[in-house]
Structure formats: C-alpha cells, structure tokens
Amino acid sequence: MAAVPAETGKLGAGGETVAVHLPPLSEEDPLHQDKKRVLENRNLSCLFQVPISCSAADTLKLLDQMIQAARVVHMDELELYFAEDDDIGPFSARNELESLNILFKILNKLLLTSNAVAKEVLQMLQGEIVVRLRSVGKTDSAQMVSQSQNHDAEDSLLKWGEHHGVKSKLRIAYVLVMFMLMYFNQKIVELVELLEDQVNHPMLCSWLLLCIILHNIYLIPEILVFQGAGRGMVASESIGVGDAALEIPESLIISEELLCQSEVFLALKDFNNITSETMLLLWSMRERYNLSSKFKTYFETLPANFNTGLSFGIDALAALEGTLLFDEIMQAKQHLRQQYDDLFPLIYTNFPAMFRKDICTWDNFLWACELWYSNSMMVVLSSGKLSTCLIPVAGLLNHSVSPHILNYGRVDEATKSLKFPLSRPCDAGEQCFLSYGKHPGSHLVTFYGFLPRGDNPYDVIPLDLDTSADEDGTAQSVSTSQTTHMIRGTWLSRYGGFPTYGLPQPLLSHLRAALGCDLDESTTEADIKENDRVVLETLLSIFNPMLDELPELDVSDRCYAQTPLLCRCHAYTSLTYRFV
Template sequence: MAAEADTGKLGAGGETLAVHLPPLSEEDPLHQDKKRILERRNLSCLFHIPISSSAVETLKLLDQMVQAARVVHMDKLELYFAGDNDIGPFSARNETESLNLLFKTMNKLRLTSNAVVKEVLQMLKDEIVVRLRSVGKTDGEQMISETQNHDAEDSLLKWGEHHGVKSKLQIAFFQGAGRGMVASENIGMEDTALEIPESLIISEEILCQTEVFLALKDFHNITSETMLLLWSMRERYNLTSKFKQYFETLPANFNTGLSFGIDALAALEGTLLFDEIMQAKQHLHQQYDDLFPLLCTNFPEIFRKDICTWDNFLWACELWYSNSMMVVLSSGKLATCLVPVAGLLNHSVSPHILNYGRVDEATKSLKFPLSRPCDAGEQCFLSYGKHPGSHLVTFYGFLPRGDNPYDVIHLDLDTSVDEEDATAQSVSTSQTTHMVRGTWLSRSGGFPTYGLPQPLLTHLRAALSCDLDESTTEADMKEIDRMVLETLLSIFIPMLEELPEPEESERETANWDVKLALDYKDLQRRIISSIVTSCTSALENV
C-alpha cells in the first residue's frame, strides 16, 4: 500500500498534506469500470489537505477520500447495482473495507509526520472510527444473548489457551443463532481479537501424519480434501485424539440445508434453492456410495462399518462446509482448513473481521484482526464470504440478519431485436445474464431507474427500441419505459404467484428445517414483491 506524507506548498494555500491512496490495480478485472467511475465523478487516489483547513473543510476532503476508496473496493455486483450518481455506501462490507483502508493509510502517514500534521491525521482517524462504529448498527445484528451452560465451550477455550491460543473473546449463546463470540474487552481497530497457533490448524499437513493418509495416498486417486473428511469422521470417535476437546464441542447435528427433510424440501419446491440442495445431496450420496463399503472392505481396521455410516459421513461433510476456512499456511500453500475456536465466530453482512487468511510467518499463528471496533460485550462477527442466502442455507444452515446485498435473482434474457420490429425478438438472439435484488436497497426510486438496476433497464430499453437515439422524444421514452416495465411485470408477477404466503400455524408447529425453508421463501417473496411494487408504481407515473 502506498501511503506517503508529503508536505509542501500548493499555490497560495500554504502547507499541505498529500494523501496517496493505493492506485487501481492493472490486474483487477474491473479496472476499466472503476477507472471510468473515478473519472466520471472527478475523483483520484491523490488528495491534498491544506494544514490550515478548518475541521469542516478537512472532513469534506475525507468524504471525497471515502468515495474514492469505495470505488477501489467495489466488486462486480456492486458495480452492477450502483447508479450513475450513486456515491455509496454500496454495502456494509465495502464501507468497512474502504474506511479500514483510510485508517491504515492515516496510521502510516503519522509515522513520518510532524506534530502539526499528526493533529490533522488524528482528527481524520477519529472520524473514521466514528463512521466505522456506525456500520452495521442499523441492520438488526444486535442479537439477544441467552444464559446457558457452556462448560464444554469454556473447556475448549482453556484447551486452546493451553496450546497457545490468545483470545480477547469469550463464548456466548444468542437467540436464533446458537453459539457466538463476544468481546471480553474493548477491541480497537487493527487489534487482534483471536490468534490461533498453526499447530492447531487442521489441514492437509496434519493429514499427512495420519494412518488415513498412509492407507489412501495411492488408493483410487482419492483427493486430500476427501481424506480430511474421512479423517474427521473417524477422529470424532478417537478418545486419544489431540483434537478430542475440539470434536466434543462440535454439535451433534449441524442443521444445514443438506439435512433438510421431505417437508422442508416440499416447502422449497419451485425455488432455485430446492434445485441447489437436491444437487448437493445427490453429489454427496454418490460420493458416499463410491467410498463405502469399498474402504471398509479394503481397510477394515481403519474404516469400521459402525463409524462409516451415511449419517456420520454427512456430519463430516457439513462440518467442513460450515466450519472450514481458506488459509495460506506458513509453507505458502493455500489450503482448506478447520480452525478450532475460530469456528465459533458467527457470520454477518457487517463483519468486524474481514482479513484473516494468512498464517503470520514470524509468529507461526493465524491472526484475526479487527477491521472495525468491537466493544466489550458486543458480539464479534466474521465474514464467511460474499454469499447469497441460498448458499448460506445450504452449507451453513442460516439466513443472515440484516439486508444481504448478495441476495439476487438472476435473469437469463434472450432479447436481441429484429430490425423490422422493435418489439419482436430476433431468431439469431444473444443471451445476456442480468439480475435484480430488493429495490429497498436502491437509493433511486424514480425515473430513470425506478429502484431497478441501470444495466438491466438499459438492456431492455435497447432490446425494445433499436432506433433509440438523440432524436427520441420524451413521449417515446415514456412509451419505451412502459414496455420495459410491463415486460418486467410479465416476468415477476408469475414468480410471485408461485410463492403464496404460508399459514402462520404452519410455521409455529414446523420443525427447524421447515421454518428455515419458509424464511428463505419469505425472503424471495419480499424481493420479488419489491420488484412488482416498483414496476407498478412506476407505470402509474409514466
């Protein structure tokens, strides 16, 4: 990261502080899109702050720096949904990354600054922290803690501490979410909330020391990932295991979408999540059938039939799906790992911890530093990744609280236009994938987007009017928009009709899996309903 503290003269403005943000990476596949946005909004990665500026003027410059940092951190989805005049915030994650970048930049600048400049930088840092504290405060993440016996979890922490784990977190239980971790003290920006020795990380390097690996390394091309899964299935019952304390604190059932029963699947029928879960289940059943009873026959002492059951295999699969992390080990290898203790951290769309994927070469430990402050008693959240609700239900068994910007509905539109009929579809068509999400996430509810994504509307407008040009009248534009909105309604009204609201009594008496399935359908209904409402409202004003 380039961060320099240059002081000099800028015209008649007196002494100035030059703040250099990292430039856009040429290797970023979104480089050109981000560059275009920065240019359109007259932003750059270099800012000059007059030292004599008032606090108000300095904070206005901070606003511009934040806007530039937001663009630097935009992902493909955020670029798609950002309107032409949308300056953000684009998502809680993007905001946290952007403010965190600025905080680190100011910290580096202070190392080479004089006392006067340090005062300016400190004011900027303080404001950045205030803004970071506001991220996630309104998204419903404040869960209610419950009083429960967690002796087993406390034993896990003691076991971890005995093996070198350092933690500023403690275990708590939360309504509707189960276990989680809260700060045992105020944890500031960039402070390490949790530190796990590499020796406790369950990875392929540990696998190579086991009899499972020695037996299977040359057997039927079984991958190391599958070996780790099989090792976990056995190690759960190994009374002399180094990781005995860890396995004893794992739940008997993970309750992910992979464990959905018939009633829950029936509730999901007609949704994409139904297809996703069924495909995943079929894959796992096929994998199990390929392994057993073959392994029990060839290695009866290692793979006992009473342990190698479908239920135990599914449990191990769910363990790795819901608890594994991608970690760069000290060897430099990127590996899928289980990280004891860290697996207790819950996911949030407004996480405190974003960057945690590399073992520190000096300390040989995996550190979890905060990207935004976490006060004592506050639940500390991790990011599991940029996942939609369907993925989180299938492989983790929950829907996140708050608005998840990655909950989108993809549309495959076959919309090339015949030259003789602007409203007809050509025989030689090109298929383009577009998407929608809840229109409540949009900051533009009126013309020209009506809360809908600009790329989708541009695509449909072009498809429905090949001769659209500068001579197109306002009346023609309104007619085109009317056709676009009616086209969208023709797509989404049938989708909404396929998602009737369940009887409240059905939800109250349902099992956990049916309730989760109904919650997912509620989310889909809410998204689709918002599209229908926006289109209907827009038609009334076209």
C-alpha cells in the same frame, strides 16, 4: 453518516500538505476499466493532498472524497452493476468496511513519520473514520443475549485452546431461546394457578387465560427472531480497529498439511486415487470418535446435527419442491451419496483396524461433509499454500453482512499464527461477527443452514436476456450486447422514481434498447411515459411467474413477514428466467 464536530479556525500554519495515496487500480483487475470510468466521471483520483492549514470542516470534506474514491477502488462486479450514475455510496457494508479500513491503515503509516502539526490533522481524520466504522454495523449489536457463564463443553474448548497457545479477547455466549420459552411456560403455569385461586369458575378461568395468551403471544416470535444463532462469541473487553480479537496457532489448524502427518494419509495416499479432500472427510469421521485425539475437545463441542440444507428432512424438502434450490440440494445429496457408496464398504473392508464399520455410516459421512462445508475457511498457511481448513474456536464466530472481522486469511509468518483483526470496533459484551463470504441466501441455507438477518446485498436474481438478434436475424445494437443481467430488492436503491424506479440501470437500458424505447433529448414526456410503461410491463411479465411459484405470505407469521420478499425468492427458489 455521523461526523466529528468541526472545530473552528486553523489546524496548522503554513502551506504544507500531507499526501494520501490510495492503492492504484490494478491493470490485472478485470473491473479496471469500469472502475477507472467511474472515478473519471466523478472527478476522483487515488491521490489526495491534505492541507494541514485548513479548517476542520474542509478537511472532513476532503475525507468524504477520499472515502468515495476508496469505495470505487473496492467495488466488486455486483456493486458496479447496481451503482447508479450519481450514487456516491455506501454501496454495501463490506465495501464500506474495506474502504474505511484502507484509509485507516494509510493514516496509521503516515502518523509514524509526520510532524506534530500534521499529526493533529491525521488523528482527527482517523478519529472520524472510527466513528464511521462504528456506524456500519450498529444494528447487529442487539442480536445476541448471552448467559453470564459458559457451558462446560465450550468453556473447556477455550481452556484447551489457551493451553495450546490460543490468544482470545472473546468469550462464548449463548442465546436464551430455551430459557425464554421456559420462562413463558412458567408464567402460564403461574397464571393458571392465580386464576384458579381467584376465579371460582372453570369456563371463565379458561376464557381469561386465553385472552391473556392471545394478548401476549405476539411477543414469542419477536423473542425467537431477536436471538439469532444458538451460540456465538462476544468481546470480553473493548477491541479497537486493527486489534486481533483472536489468534490461533498454526499447529491447531486442521488442514491438508496436518493430514499428511497422520496415519490416515499414510494408509490411503496410494489407495484407489482418493483425493486429499476425501481423506480429510475420512479423517474427521474417525477423529470424532478417537478418544486419544489431540482435537478430542474440539470435536466434543461440535453439534450432533448441523441442520444445513444437505440434511433437510421430508417436510423441508416438500416445501421446496418445484424450485431450483430443491434440485440443487437433491443433486448435492445424490453426489455425496454416490461418493459414500464409492468409499464404503471398500474402506472399512481394506482397513478394518483404522475404520470401524460402525463409524463409517452414511450419517457420519454426511456429518463430516456438513462440518467442512459450514465450518471451513480458506487460509494461506506459512508454507504459502492456500488450503481449506478447520479453525478450532474461530468456528464459533457467527456470520454477518456487516462483520467485525473481514480479512483473516493468512498465517502470520513471524508468529506462525492466524490472526483475526477487527475491521470495526467491538465493545465489551458485544457479539463479534465474522464474514463467511459474499454469499446469497440460497448458499447460506444449503451449506450453513441459516439466513442472515436484515438485507443481504448478495441476494440477487440472475436474468439471462437472450436478445442478441431480431426475428429477422439482424444483430442488436451495442447497448443490448450484454446478456447477463440481475435484479434485487428495489428497497436497496436510493432512487425509487424515474428514470430507474429502483431498478438497475444496465437492465433498464438493455430493455429500452431491445424494445425500441430508447430516450433522447427529443423524446416527449408522453412518449417517455409510454416507453416506461412498455418496459415495466415487460418486467412484470418476467417476475409474475416467479411470484406465482412462491407460497402465499401468512401475515400472521411475524418471523416470516420480517424476511424480505426477494431474499425469500432467491433463498427458496433460486430462480433464473430466460426472456426471449
């Protein structure tokens, strides 16, 4: 990572130090022992004494150790599983953002009470942290090209929000896919006119036009891939770490608490044991067409079709047939269809004035389901209750695996508003990203209708290795007792050769033990190679059937070719495999 240029000499005088306390490992954390073991193995702790009289270079080395410890503190189960013995990170963009942000906040507090000499050291450390935060998501900044003017509907949404107390340092932006296609088509028309004017031969004119198109056609997929989502939000000014990019009054949050104040709730609360979640779906169906609704402007800006996996057409489902993702989507659709059939015509028969028959269609019900799946957020309201909510305006923020906004789930009790603070800087004109959560591609396809660009560390293939006993019924060794394993793209590993070959150490250790290929100091080089051959051939026997289920890769399809194989494997097949 980039570092602030080290200054020579001393930053202070005397032997004073500043204590930097990372949050201690929680005993209630189910990963407590694993994290404690990693910290001990790497000789790290959660307490650091920063001398204010050492060189800048030494201070930055100490910062590296703080960051390494913070990474371990914030590791999740996936990161612990895939971390290699001497891997010091970064483990994922999310982990890096969390680690750097906790240090940034700690230094902020220390700056409030430190003397002038100590502040010089702390400010240097904080400046370096900001530099590193900028480097986390630097590849995301080029994913959106925006028009200079907003569309009328979305522009009115921002004005409506501001009228109701929304504070925003963001503006809505649109990708120029249609514009670029129109531009390309216009250029073709101009070429035809030019060739017809200059080349007085129809066949030669057609041949020249074809050559020009074939020479330039490769640009089109690049344009489409580059653009990303259809709309998003960009910073209208430069926003720093910790600053709120968006602030939404609690009164604009659509939640169960809002539902309880509506006539829909009063009518349905004692009817047929309908849950609050179902009431919110019914409320959304009705409110979408309510011309006097407070949220009329919000509903007008929502898309007519969300295009999630739940509304995949025949062609898309046919492409998925035979995969577990196909089964999951079909089961989800069948569940929703059953839920719809249980509600209608019962609802509009008993409440004809409130629920018109023309509104209570399957398409409108599915639209409401997709709205809540793709746009809802989990928020702790000022009452202290954790609720699934719709947040007008904030729903326009696009997802990224290296987002600007990471932690936003609690209403501020003092201001009664939901703030969206930045975890990394966002420059003016740069698209501002939100985290939708630690989701694999399959989840994002099914419930959001997209795959994130780039490597998604949560795209994993689970493996259920049922090797708890030998054929004679004897128990396996302790090293094979863990039966749940997983694998992901080996390009995410820092080490491609022996002894892991880019594969997770727990999986290899399990297979080596199960196949009698354990390594020790007495194992010869020839035996090591033979043992590894057996293990790797076993892995091939697991994954070859998976790959056989995938369609052949069309290398001419540049958009498809840029999608990592494992991402496609998980997103489109969601395969699991039992190795007995």
